[in-house]
Amino acid sequence: MIDQLKQKITRHTPKTLKGNARQASVLIALTDNGDDPEVILTRRCDHLSTHSGEIAFPGGKRDATDPDLLFTALREAQEEVGLQPGHVDIMGQLGDVLSKHQLQVRPYVGVIPADTELIPNLDELDRIHRVPLSFFLDDRRHHTDKIRFRGMTHYVPAYEYEGDIIWGLTAYMLVELLNVAFDAQIPMKVRPEHRIA
Numbered sequence: 608m609i610d611q612l613k614q615k616i617t618r619h620t621p622k623t624l625k626g627n628a629r630q631a632s633v634l635i636a637l638t639d640n641g642d643d644p645e646v647i648l649t650r651r652c653d654h655l656s657t658h659s660g661e662i663a664f665p666g667g668k669r670d671a672t673d674p675d676l677l678f679t680a681l682r683e684a685q686e687e688v689g690l691q692p693g694h695v696d697i698m699g700q701l702g703d704v705l706s707k708h709q710l711q712v713r714p715y716v717g718v719i720p721a722d723t724e725l726i727p728n729l730d731e732l733d734r735i736h737r738v739p740l741s742f743f744l745d746d747r748r749h750h751t752d753k754i755r756f757r758g759m760t761h762y763v764p765a766y767e768y769e770g771d772i773i774w775g776l777t778a779y780m781l782v783e784l785l786n787v788a789f790d791a792q793i794p795m796k797v798r799p800e801h802r803i804a
Contacts, residue, residue, distance in 0.1 A: 611788065632677070634680040646743070649664070651663055736768060738773075761795075
């Protein structure tokens, strides 16, 4: 499965966004354990001012001192879950997306050793989920969200895992990963920011 991921992601040409929007990036980390890699997700603390209680990939806003967005994703993953950048084998990236807060977000896909110890930064996170990739490939969705964004309606799968709902931009990026790397053929409309880019 990881070999297929590497082949597909390295050949993928992601959609990128231009402009002056504030930038952020996330790390979609998958473990290298055999036929059923795990996807690393976090639950943000309830006390945070934005995205509180939401399930997300490790990531965040680009700092002025970050040389590029890959550095941002790796720095944030280290700060949030203790993942050392040297333990991540970056495969490539998925398409840029625009958040509801007008952040331009770039997802990077990487593989980490299955035995990597991850520790949540309790100032930002309540917990870390290791979700088997097969859970998403089986399309065990809890429901489908109807989301209005820039005058368009998007139908985005939402998944429930251990009592938490994985939805919104995180679910959208997951579906792109599943479709690009594993030919999951989960229907998704082109996002409006890609129509005008």
